[in-house]
Amino acid sequence: MSIEEDRAVQAAQDTVVRETDNGYRVLGAPEKSVTHQHDIDRIPREDVTQEMLSNSGENAECWLMYGGNYEQHRYTTADVITPENVDDLELEHEMRVGSGSSMEGTPLVIPGDPPVMYQSNGPNHVKAIDPRAGDVLWSYTYAVPSDVVLCCDDNNRGVAVWKDKIFMCTLDSGVVALDRYTGEEVWYTSTADHERGYSATWAPIVHDGTLYTGSAGGEYGVRGFHTALDAETGEQLWFTHTCPEEEWVGESINQAAGTNWMTATLDEERNRLYLPIGNPGPDFDGSVRPGPNRNTCGTLCLDAETGERLWFHQESPHDVWDYDSACPRVFIRDLEIAHRNQTKDVVVDAGKTGWAYTVDAETGELIERSEPGVQQLNMFRMIPHIDEGRRGTFMPGGMGGNDWQPPAYSPETRLIYYKMHNNAQEAWWRFEEFEEGKKYWGGILEDETEAMPDEYNGHIASIVAIDPATGERVWRDWIDSDTYLWGGSMATATGLVFAGTQNGDLIAYDGETGERVWEFDCGDAPLSASPMSWYDPGTEKQYIAIQVGGSGWLRRGKRDDRLLIFSMAA
Numbered sequence: 001m002s003i004e005e006d007r008a009v010q011a012a013q014d015t016v017v018r019e020t021d022n023g024y025r026v027l028g029a030p031e032k033s034v035t036h037q038h039d040i041d042r043i044p045r046e047d048v049t050q051e052m053l054s055n056s057g058e059n060a061e062c063w064l065m066y067g068g069n070y071e072q073h074r075y076t077t078a079d080v081i082t083p084e085n086v087d088d089l090e091l092e093h094e095m096r097v098g099s100g101s102s103m104e105g106t107p108l109v110i111p112g113d114p115p116v117m118y119q120s121n122g123p124n125h126v127k128a129i130d131p132r133a134g135d136v137l138w139s140y141t142y143a144v145p146s147d148v149v150l151c152c153d154d155n156n157r158g159v160a161v162w163k164d165k166i167f168m169c170t171l172d173s174g175v176v177a178l179d180r181y182t183g184e185e186v187w188y189t190s191t192a193d194h195e196r197g198y199s200a201t202w203a204p205i206v207h208d209g210t211l212y213t214g215s216a217g218g219e220y221g222v223r224g225f226h227t228a229l230d231a232e233t234g235e236q237l238w239f240t241h242t243c244p245e246e247e248w249v250g251e252s253i254n255q256a257a258g259t260n261w262m263t264a265t266l267d268e269e270r271n272r273l274y275l276p277i278g279n280p281g282p283d284f285d286g287s288v289r290p291g292p293n294r295n296t297c298g299t300l301c302l303d304a305e306t307g308e309r310l311w312f313h314q315e316s317p318h319d320v321w322d323y324d325s326a327c328p329r330v331f332i333r334d335l336e337i338a339h340r341n342q343t344k345d346v347v348v349d350a351g352k353t354g355w356a357y358t359v360d361a362e363t364g365e366l367i368e369r370s371e372p373g374v375q376q377l378n379m380f381r382m383i384p385h386i387d388e389g390r391r392g393t394f395m396p397g398g399m400g401g402n403d404w405q406p407p408a409y410s411p412e413t414r415l416i417y418y419k420m421h422n423n424a425q426e427a428w429w430r431f432e433e434f435e436e437g438k439k440y441w442g443g444i445l446e447d448e449t450e451a452m453p454d455e456y457n458g459h460i461a462s463i464v465a466i467d468p469a470t471g472e473r474v475w476r477d478w479i480d481s482d483t484y485l486w487g488g489s490m491a492t493a494t495g496l497v498f499a500g501t502q503n504g505d506l507i508a509y510d511g512e513t514g515e516r517v518w519e520f521d522c523g524d525a526p527l528s529a530s531p532m533s534w535y536d537p538g539t540e541k542q543y544i545a546i547q548v549g550g551s552g553w554l555r556r557g558k559r560d561d562r563l564l565i566f567s568m569a570a
C-alpha cells in the first residue's frame with residue numbers, strides 16, 4: 001500500500017474531530033474498526049511466552065514491553081551501532097502512521113521471520129507493521145467516546161503483549177485485548193467511569209498472565225488506583241486505591257487523585273510493582289486536604305499478587321506545586337553503593353522536583369538524593385494561600401524537573417539518563433467547588449520566564465546523566481531550544497544514548513561523557529516519543545525506531561506525524 005493509500009485508511013478512521021473542555025482536539029473514530037492493509041499471514045504464529053518476556057532485556061532481537069524490560073531500563077544489547085560508526089546510521093523507512101494526534105509511544109518488536117512491530121498512537125490506534133518492508137499489516141482503531149475528559153491530550157504511549165494478544169489502554173479508562181495475528185478484538189474491560197474524569201494513556205504490562213494497569217484523571221478530582229486483570233479474559237483480579245483512606249482527613253480522600261498514569265515497573269523476584277504516583281487533588285489548593293496527603297507524588301510499592309500496599313516514598317508531601325511523580329521507575333538489582341559499602345536492589349526516580357531519588361527496593365527507604373538536575377527556587381518554601389490572586393514563583397515549574405518522560409539506564413555505564421527542565425512558573429491559588437467530571441485544580445500555573453536566573457535563560461531543556469549509587473550528576477547537555485524535551489531516552493550496550501528534542505532532532509550521545517556523536521534532523525515536527533531498537537538476524541541489521549509528532553501537554557509544531565525506522569548493517 002502506498003503512503004497515500006495508507007493515509008486514506010487512517011483518514012477514514014478519524015472522522016470525528018472534537019474539542020475537549022480544555023481545547024484539545026480529539027480525533028476519534030465513530031466505530032471500532034480493523035483493516036488489513038497487507039497480507040497478515042506474514043505475522044509468524046508464535047506466541048510470546050513468559051520466558052521471552054522475562055528475558056526481553058537481554059535479547060537483542062526484540063523489544064517486548066514499554067520500557068524494554070520489566071525493570072524499565074530502555075536498554076538494548078544490540079551492538080551493531082557504536083559511537084565510532086553511528087554516522088553511518090541510515091533512515092530506511094518513513095511511514096505515515098499518525099493521525100494528527102499525540103505521538104508519545106514506544107513500539108514493540110516481536111522477534112521472528114519477519115519480526116513484527118506493534119505501534120500505537122493517540123487516540124487509540126494500533127498497527128501491526130512488517131519493519132523489514134515498512135508495510136502496515138493490520139490497523140485497529142478504538143472508538144473513543146466523545147465525552148472523554150483529558151487533561152493533557154489524547155495520549156497513548158504503547159501496548160503490551162502476551163501469547164497471542166496485544167493490549168492497549170483506552171482513553172475512556174479501559175483495556176482492550178486484540179488478537180495480535182489479525183487485529184480482531186478479543187475482550188474489553190472498563191476499569192473506571194470516564195464520565196467521572198478517569199482516562200488511561202500509558203502502556204500496560206503483562207506478567208504471568210496478569211495485566212497491570214493504572215489510572216489517570218488527577219486533574220479532575222478522581223481517586224487514583226492500580227488494578228490487575230486476567231490477560232486471557234479481562235476479568236478483574238484485584239483493585240487497590242493508591243491513597244489510604246485512614247491517612248486522609250475527612251472526605252478529602254474522595255478527590256485524592258494520586259493517579260498512576262505511567263507504566264508500572266515489575267520486580268520479578270519479589271513479585272512487586274513500583275508505581276509512579278501523581279499529584280493530590282485539587283492540584284494547588286492544599287487547604288481542602290490537610291495533612292501530608294499520603295500516597296501522592298512519589299513511588300508506591302504493591303504486592304503484584306494481591307495488590308496490597310507495601311511501602312511508599314513521597315517526594316513532595318502535601319504537594320501544592322503539581323509535582324506529579326510520573327516517570328517510570330528504574331529498578332536496579334545489586335547496585336553497588338561503594339561509599340556505603342553496600343549492595344542493594346534499588347528503585348530510582350527523578351521527579352518534577354529536579355532531584356533523582358534512589359530508594360531501597362525492600363523498604364522504600366531513601367538511600368541517596370542526587371544533585372539537582374536543574375535550578376531550584378522557592379521549592380516547598382512558600383506557604384500556599386487560598387485567597388484568589390496570592391501567588392509565588394517557583395522552580396522547577398509544573399513541567400519538572402522530569403515529567404513523564406521515561407529515562408534509560410545502562411548497566412555498562414551505570415548511569416541513568418533523564419530529561420530535566422529548567423522552568424520558572426508562578427502558582428495562583430483559588431478555591432474551587434468540586435464538580436464531577438470537571439477540572440478540579442484549585443488554581444493555575446503560569447510560565448514566568450522573567451524569573452529565570454540569567455545564566456539559565458535560553459536553556460530550558462537538558463539531558464542529564466545521574467549516578468544512582470552516589471547521586472552525582474555526571475554530565476549535563478543543554479539543548480538549544482526555547483521549550484521542553486518531551487520524549488524518553490534509550491541506551492545501547494555499545495555506550496550510546498539516544499534522545500529526541502522538540503526541534504525535531506534525534507541525538508546520540510556518548511553515554512560516558514555526554515559528547516554528542518550524531519544528530520539527525522527528523523523534519524518539521526517535534527519528537528515527543530521514546531526511541532527503541534532491535535537486531536534482525538534475517539537482515540543482519542540493527543534498527544532504531546522512533547515516532548515523530550507533537551504530543552500531550554505541549555502540542556507544538558506541525559503535525560507531520562511519522563514513524564521513522566533507521567538501520568545499520570552489521
Ligand SMILES: O=C(O)c1cc(C(=O)O)c2c(n1)C(=O)C(=O)c1cc(C(=O)O)[nH]c1-2
Nearest residue numbers: 152155201216217218219259261278552553
Ligand atoms: O494526574 C493525572 O492523572 C495526569 C495524567 C496525564 C496523562 O495521562 O497524560 C498527565 C498529567 N497528569 C500531568 O500532570 C501532566 O503534566 C501530563 C503531561 C502529559 C503528556 O502526555 O504530555 N500527560 C500528563
